[in-house]
Amino acid sequence: MRILLVEDEPLAQKRIKSIVSQNFSDWKVIDSVQSVREFRSKLENISNYDLILCDIHLADGLSFKAFTGMADLKIPVIFITAYDEYALQSFDHNCLDYVLKPIDELRLVKALQKAQKFNPNSETPSLDQSFINNIVKHYTSKSYKKRFLTKLGNKFVFIPVENVAYFYAEEGLTYLVEIGSSVRYVIDHSLSELESDLLDPLKFYRINRSMIIHLDGLVEIKPYLNGRLALAMNAKSEDALVVARERVNEFKSWINQ
Numbered sequence: 001m002r003i004l005l006v007e008d009e010p011l012a013q014k015r016i017k018s019i020v021s022q023n024f025s026d027w028k029v030i031d032s033v034q035s036v037r038e039f040r041s042k043l044e045n046i047s048n049y050d051l052i053l054c055d056i057h058l059a060d061g062l063s064f065k066a067f068t069g070m071a072d073l074k075i076p077v078i079f080i081t082a083y084d085e086y087a088l089q090s091f092d093h094n095c096l097d098y099v100l101k102p103i104d105e106l107r108l109v110k111a112l113q114k115a116q117k118f119n120p121n122s123e124t125p126s127l128d129q130s131f132i133n134n135i136v137k138h139y140t141s142k143s144y145k146k147r148f149l150t151k152l153g154n155k156f157v158f159i160p161v162e163n164v165a166y167f168y169a170e171e172g173l174t175y176l177v178e179i180g181s182s183v184r185y186v187i188d189h190s191l192s193e194l195e196s197d198l199l200d201p202l203k204f205y206r207i208n209r210s211m212i213i214h215l216d217g218l219v220e221i222k223p224y225l226n227g228r229l230a231l232a233m234n235a236k237s238e239d240a241l242v243v244a245r246e247r248v249n250e251f252k253s254w255i256n257q
Helices: 010-023 036-043 063-067 085-094 105-116 129-138 191-198 245-255
Strands: 002-006 028-033 051-055 077-081 097-100 147-152 155-160 164-170 173-178 184-187 204-208 211-214 218-223 229-233 241-243
Touching: 002 010, 010 028, 010 105, 028 036, 036 063, 077 105, 097 105, 147 184, 164 191, 191 204, 191 211, 204 241, 204 245, 241 245
Parallel strands: 002 028, 002 051, 051 077, 077 097
Antiparallel strands: 147 155, 164 173, 164 211, 173 184, 204 211, 218 229, 229 241
């Protein structure tokens, strides 16, 4: 299987190539591109490939734009994305499969196994131009929270999201803890709201029911009791920061993206 990999994150590129080589010894990523322009150039020689693994968001725009104006593709395409629900609903009918970031190895292998069984003469939907035009028109990059407004004493202050070490919930309140200073602030969002709508999933991860950490604030990871992991952050904490056992494998995948 000859693969065209469309991915602009070096770590993600490395992880995908590793998963492919470890699980499909006779498959090869023969080309990797990082921009819409490069992708479009490779599509001009589409017969060189048997499969496309395609991240949605590239440095210079949406990868969908590379397909604009082309004839309907019969080559299988597996999209890779950190979001978005609208696009994922469309993918069910217009591509072979999709894989969410952070990339889970078993999920990607399952998608690749589907590609292995792909029959270009079957009725498997292709990426037709009506789908491409619609998705380019309506698909917008996810906008995440840039700062949090909170009260400190008798004044309001705002904390840039880059300065957050972690969030935690306690007795019905949600707190933001600042990197370095370890000062904590009350914010008007639940952990569920933060996780599902406001924070970049490539930067923030919910390690247990009561805490979300920021990758930029992570300093150290150590084994902990019962298969869990203990984390050290660039901010003080009165309690141990522990990754729940059922989240350990996903957490490792998130770190390793």
